[in-house]
Amino acid sequence: MRIALDAMGGDFAPDVTIAGALEAVSEYDDIHVILTGDRQKITASLQNWRYPTEKISIYHASEVVEMHESPSFALRRKKDSSIRKAVDLVKNHDADAAVSAGHSGVAMATALFVLGKLPNVDRPAIATIMPSLAGHFLLIDAGANVDCKPENLLEFAYMGNAYYRAIFNIESPRIALLSIGEEDTKGNELTKETFKLLKNSNLNFIGNIEGKDIFSGNADVIVCDGFIGNIVLKVSEGLAETIMKMLKHEIANVTTGKLGYMMIKPAIKNFKKRTDYSEYGGAPLLGINGTCIISHGRSSARAIKNAIRVASDMASKKVHEIIANELKGQNHFNSAVKIEFNSNKEFEGQSPSKDVSYVKG
Amino acid sequence: MRIALDAMGGDFAPDVTIAGALEAVSEYDDIHVILTGDRQKITASLQNWRYPTEKISIYHASEVVEMHESPSFALRRKKDSSIRKAVDLVKNHDADAAVSAGHSGVAMATALFVLGKLPNVDRPAIATIMPSLAGHFLLIDAGANVDCKPENLLEFAYMGNAYYRAIFNIESPRIALLSIGEEDTKGNELTKETFKLLKNSNLNFIGNIEGKDIFSGNADVIVCDGFIGNIVLKVSEGLAETIMKMLKHEIANVTTGKLGYMMIKPAIKNFKKRTDYSEYGGAPLLGINGTCIISHGRSSARAIKNAIRVASDMASKKVHEIIANELKGQNHFNSAVKIEFNSNKEFEGQSPSKDVSYVKG
The missing domain is CATH 3.40.50.10950 (Rossmann fold)
Structure with missing residues (x-):
């Protein structure tokens, strides 16, 4: 190539x-x-x-x-x-x-x-791989389109589905819609309309997924507009860094912390490798x-x-x-x-x- | 009382x-x-x-x-x-x-x-305290209003400002707008219009803040619509839990991990206390x-x-x-x-x- x-x-x-x-x-x-x-x-x-x-x-x-x-x-x-x-x-x-x-x-x-x-x-979208407890999931759109129609989100779902299937050899990826409650009545105007379209599609749509569950590994492809996708991506990046900084700070404050940290350092390295965006390299415009x-x-x-x-x-x-x-x-x-x-x-x-x-x- | x-x-x-x-x-x-x-x-x-x-x-x-x-x-x-x-x-x-x-x-x-x-x-909003590197910040709206107009976000900013000043005795809290880039031209239709309103207000508006910076401690009050606010809140909750689970898993996988974990345990306890939502108790409807x-x-x-x-x-x-x-x-x-x-x-x-x-x- x-x-x-x-x-x-x-x-x-x-x-x-x-x-x-x-x-x-x-x-x-x-x-x-x-x-x-x-x-x-x-x-x-x-x-x-x-x-x-x-x-x-x-x-x-x-x-x-x-x-x-x-x-x-x-x-x-x-x-x-x-x-x-x-x-x-x-x-x-x-x-x-x-x-x-x-x-x-x-x-x-x-x-x-x-x-x-x-x-x-209608609208190409950015598809980003993010780490989860079970491995990873695909977030689409991660920042290409800030104002979307329900039909755009449906399209993102189809593109994410095709990409995920091709790259990870999963026949029928589980598609979820990022929202603020699992029920179809929960969400904003955009997601409520999108829910109907996804439900009527031939995709393996598993319903809405809440913010707290995106890292659970329950969904393979998570669909949202690019404004929210970009914020989710960046909040996750920022929070992961912040947690590591806070933890290091707290560890430095306990007497046995330094020695303990030396002992878990290989684990922290593995964790970082598993969650490092550089492992995924970049995101395609689909x-x-x-x-x-x-x-x-x-x-x-x-x-x-x-x-x-x-x-x-x-x-x-x-x-x-x-x-x-x-x-x-x-x-x-x-x-x-x-x-x-x-x-x-x-x-x-x-x-x-x-x-x-x-x-x- | x-x-x-x-x-x-x-x-x-x-x-x-x-x-x-x-x-x-x-x-x-x-x-x-x-x-x-x-x-x-x-x-x-x-x-x-x-x-x-x-x-x-x-x-x-x-x-x-x-x-x-x-x-x-x-x-x-x-x-x-x-x-x-x-x-x-x-x-x-x-x-x-x-x-x-x-x-x-x-x-x-x-x-x-x-x-x-x-x-x-016009619209009451939920104001949630979240931990940051510097202490904490206020996220408003954290979930009351899923579809908003720019004027609603301006109102959230005023309410958050008054609340923060009253509770934390800060004369002029730094107000930021959650968006996908620092420049005023970055964002969706809603945030770009809101940016103008905030800039022309008498609030201490410090501009847009990106997702990766919300935990930095650079802003006291972060304004967004309730759909995004709820997702940010829940993604943060979910990610913090996921990171701790992943870290524990990695620590269990290294030979010196168990002992090291015992040594840093007081630090993890302090960290959890600092980031535990129960410390903040609840969120007011302003x-x-x-x-x-x-x-x-x-x-x-x-x-x-x-x-x-x-x-x-x-x-x-x-x-x-x-x-x-x-x-x-x-x-x-x-x-x-x-x-x-x-x-x-x-x-x-x-x-x-x-x-x-x-x-x-």
Whole structure:
């Protein structure tokens, strides 16, 4: 698999991002990485490493999207950016998938604009793997669409279902709707309407799931709008860090704490490994016509390596074709609804001429 | 202070609920608790304990609201319930505050219906204290209103501000809006509009706060709609439990784990104490004309005791009058908007004849 990696994307780019690429090509036989970005800088960074040179190539891009720049600005004015070039390579079949740890809003908008949506997809969505007591679950949408209609959430469920089945080989993933009570009458206007759609679908819909139960392992795919999904993701990240800090602080305050901590340290390491987002590498944008993985800005080399692995896995399984198949014959938005939608503000995000409402992660 | 306690409310009522009342009157000099509920059952439960009998009285209520009953049903058909009687006592000035660990949707609807809203309040909201690295913060709305307008969120901010100032003696609490990015352009339609209102208010508005930062201690009052607030609250509860389970599991898997765990156990105890919801006792419904504390269904005696303490503190400081004062001269909803609101479904919840959209916590 040929993976186009935005070498200039990420808080510690290009060095750490490139190091991730080199780890990937060293560890996985069938992966070739095309680094997009400033050739001079990439070459300089590569000189620090020994690696299988035949598995790395460089595709020059003269520009870099800065974190303060808007998706619409990037799409209109930075057509030679490292993100854009990575996606262009996929579009032109010179790469099988793209990975970026840069400006996630720009990466999503670029993937959407360049690769386009799959048939019957109204809104592509970010699908993130999160750890649970039983292993993991998929949260969709984790931040691509901040204001949604019930039909969008149904679509997220179908896309999450197809993705989960393809990646984890589970025939019929358990789909749940994130809400504030298990009963179908509990929730806001959006989730109550979505509940009806999911109940009438052919998905393995197990009902509403409450916030306190998402980590229980009872659901495989948890559906919500991107605003809530992003908040759930970030609250979880923040709380996990806070708990570890509080625990360390309390441990330091008891006399036997230091010694005890030394003794449980391997366990803490295992726990961290199990819950570390870098193990999952990044999150795909589902619903586009191709494979694009959005990675955390703070990505370590390990996270980049894993993102490349996920991209390669998705591309080789042709997950976007599986999703297209899943949605075949389905159109959750009839034309009347579409017209109404296109006339209001919510769809500005889909046009490169306006600011997209996508989230910078 | 005379606190009316719904003795039949709570998963372990009446015994555990009553035990909490006895702890409260034993620990605090100036508190008298009126237990509302089945006199026979309460008397039987009281016989198990020694306590200052002059500080406990019983107010008979022949009915109990069951967990599956709707707020509208309870309001229309169970006028002699233990929840209703507790609130009635406040209404008739026979008690200074009410506390219930029963059906939280019913408790909120009853408080709203019997005590009424303060002038200029459109939607009362639940204010919950949550632990942070720096101590704690107030989350408002934690579950009362699932679909909100920007003006509602502004109102929550004012109510949270007044409450925080009164309870924690902080002159100018830092108010933040929960969103998916710090910039004012980040968020959904609701938060982007709310941002403008908060910026133009005289509150100490510090801007948007992301999910990962809510536990940092950078904000005193965090504003959001009740759907998101409830999910944040429950996700936090669930994740904290999950992390402790995962850690214990990992610790059990390393050879030196058992001994190490014994050594850090006092630290874990301190940590649990610091993050245990029962320390905060319960959450007030702000914006009603009186004091009513909604407690967790799973409340322990300690949680009930603390809820009684919070109720007493709020009543003695006359927090509802402080909130009324804060909102004096403010009407975030002009009459035109009000008419529009009353004509749509969202306000059904405010009428006892329809199901309220309040959350069962």
